[in-house]
Amino acid sequence: MIPAAFEYHRPKDMAGVLAVLEEHGDDARVMAGGHSLIPMMKLRMADVPHLIDLQDVGGLSDIDVQSDTIRIGALVTQHDIITNDALTAVAPILREAALQIADPQVRYMGTVGGNVANGDPGNDMPGLMQCLDASFTLVGPNGERTVAAREFYEAAYMTAREDDEVLTAVVIPVPSGGYAYEKQKRKIGDYATAAAAVQLIKQGDTCVHAAIAMTNLSDTPIFSEDAGAALIGTSLDDAALKAAVAAMLNDIDPTEDNRGPIAFKKHVAGVILRRAIERAWSRA
Amino acid sequence: MSKKMHIQINVNGKDQEFLAEPRELLIYTLRERLNITGPHIGCETSHCGACTVTIDGKSVKACTMFVAQASGKSITTIEGLGDPDNLHPLQSAFKEHHGLQCGYCTPGMITRASKLLEENPNPTEEEIRFGMAGNICRCTGYQNIVKSIQAAAAEMNAAQEAAE
Numbered sequence: 001m002i003p004a005a006f007e008y009h010r011p012k013d014m015a016g017v018l019a020v021l022e023e024h025g026d027d028a029r030v031m032a033g034g035h036s037l038i039p040m041m042k043l044r045m046a047d048v049p050h051l052i053d054l055q056d057v058g059g060l061s062d063i064d065v066q067s068d069t070i071r072i073g074a075l076v077t078q079h080d081i082i083t084n085d086a087l088t089a090v091a092p093i094l095r096e097a098a099l100q101i102a103d104p105q106v107r108y109m110g111t112v113g114g115n116v117a118n119g120d121p122g123n124d125m126p127g128l129m130q131c132l133d134a135s136f137t138l139v140g141p142n143g144e145r146t147v148a149a150r151e152f153y154e155a156a157y158m159t160a161r162e163d164d165e166v167l168t169a170v171v172i173p174v175p176s177g178g179y180a181y182e183k184q185k186r187k188i189g190d191y192a193t194a195a196a197a198v199q200l201i202k203q204g205d206t207c208v209h210a211a212i213a214m215t216n217l218s219d220t221p222i223f224s225e226d227a228g229a230a231l232i233g234t235s236l237d238d239a240a241l242k243a244a245v246a247a248m249l250n251d252i253d254p255t256e257d258n259r260g261p262i263a264f265k266k267h268v269a270g271v272i273l274r275r276a277i278e279r280a281w282s283r284a
Numbered sequence: 285m286s287k288k289m290h291i292q293i294n295v296n297g298k299d300q301e302f303l304a305e306p307r308e309l310l311i312y313t314l315r316e317r318l319n320i321t322g323p324h325i326g327c328e329t330s331h332c333g334a335c336t337v338t339i340d341g342k343s344v345k346a347c348t349m350f351v352a353q354a355s356g357k358s359i360t361t362i363e364g365l366g367d368p369d370n371l372h373p374l375q376s377a378f379k380e381h382h383g384l385q386c387g388y389c390t391p392g393m394i395t396r397a398s399k400l401l402e403e404n405p406n407p408t409e410e411e412i413r414f415g416m417a418g419n420i421c422r423c424t425g426y427q428n429i430v431k432s433i434q435a436a437a438a439e440m441n442a443a444q445e446a447a448e
């Protein structure tokens with residue numbers, strides 16, 4: 001399991017990163033924690049003649065909780081999320097999801113930026129960020145721009161990020177109401193067979209806001225607007241839950257693989273979404 | 285072959301300097317270049333935890349890090365925790381409570397457990413199982429690994445109290 005040879009760059013700032021990307025174009029790629037990229041390089045499914053290690057680039061490792069937004073630097077790790085009490089106080093769904101990613105060793109290394117930029121449908125953070133209506137900050141040769149998480153994913157490993165852009169931060173509106181991140185996996189450290197991120201707001205007995213996103217059930221994460229709409233204005237009775245699950249099933253497009261045939265995945269997706277909605281409602 | 289790089293790492297308190305290709309995986313640096321053979325290779329695919337070492341306060345799978353990334357960092361392996369005449373409390377507890385059978389997973393288990401106890405000196409059984417989930421054992425069924433870690437935690441806490 002020896003990757004192809006590469007030249008290693010460890011720039012000290014973003015200007016240095018962008019300079020290497022500009023000089024080597026397609027032959028250069030950034031690495032954050034390396035826990036998606038290195039396995040791919042070892043399998044020689046990724047060939048990276050110029051590897052740019054981001055670890056020394058400053059200003060990418062902070063979690064900044066403001067009154068209405070949260071800014072998470074690209075190099076913040078899953079472990080950092082789990083151990084940040086200020087973040088958990090305002091957006092507990094982030095910790096709940098991070099705890100279900102991989103295993104302890106991987107969580108010390110895997111970053112938020114790498115997880116959302118990777119474009120692997122199995123990653124848990126993209127669906128979560130769509131549920132939370134986060135946006136991603138990208139920096140490139142022409143400066144900075146922002147792309148909504150709900151607009152970012154085009155196909156497996158294809159995103160709105162250009163090859164010469166680096167993702168520097170994820171910005172999340174502070175969520176309110178009840179939340180749940182529910183994931184079915186074959187074992188610890190496995191990617192989801194199906195996972196659901198849900199945020200709900202309850203007024204009296206009525207659901208007034210619902211955001212639902214699903215993971216690993218299509219070649220991109222799926223933000224199911226219709227599933228959310230099926231809950232709004234209801235008191236989450238059985239009919240509303242059934243309608244939300246039906247709407248979600250209409251939006252996903254799973255394929256058969258070693259996690260099971262399509263019918264099984266749809267079944268699991270329904271079970272997981274129902275559980276997530278019920279748990280979010282109980283916390284709303 | 286790519287250009288060799290000047291690498292500087294500290295392993296178990298000792299500075300090491302050498303030239304290496306950046307693509308060299310840290311586990312090979314430790315085992316084959318430096319002859320530090322405590323960390324094992326179980327899967328080589330980031331799944332089993334047998335290669336676990338501590339790098340700047342994080343438990344890391346040494347099969348999933350390039351030596352170039354580790355340059356400038358301090359690394360602790362099982363060899364840095366204790367030696368046969370002066371075992372770490374976790375090493376004694378694994379021995380005492382039958383926390384190993386073939387022993388293949390043990391260096392990774394103990395290195396990971398040392399970090400877990402540093403972060404959480406008084407873990408519940410559930411916290412131990414969750415915190416050790418990145419380490420696979422094919423022999424013990426984990427029961428005695430959990431017991432060993434609990435015993436080591438109690439021992440280390442008692443020693444801490446005695447010292448205070």
Ligand SMILES: Cc1cc2nc3c(=O)[nH]c(=O)nc-3n(C[C@H](O)[C@H](O)[C@H](O)COP(=O)(O)OP(=O)(O)OC[C@H]3O[C@@H](n4cnc5c(N)ncnc54)[C@H](O)[C@@H]3O)c2cc1C
Nearest residue numbers: 032033034035036037102110111113114115117123124167
């Ligand atoms: C055993 C194991 C189990 C895992 N299980 C899960 C799981 O259950 N759920 C899950 O979500 N993930 C899982 N992962 C993946 C893990 O969370 C990854 O670490 C994470 O997806 C990527 O983060 P990274 O920092 O390691 O990214 P890297 O591997 O460094 O990068 C991944 C990709 O993103 C690009 N990239 C990285 N950072 C940036 C940036 N700032 N800007 C632009 N592009 C960037 C890289 O060029 C690369 O293409 C698992 C990994 C392992 C090894």
Ligand code: FES
Nearest residue numbers: 327328332333347
């Ligand atoms: S050898 Fe590194 S995780 Fe198995």
Ligand code: FES
Nearest residue numbers: 385387421422423
């Ligand atoms: S003791 Fe044999 S693998 Fe754990």
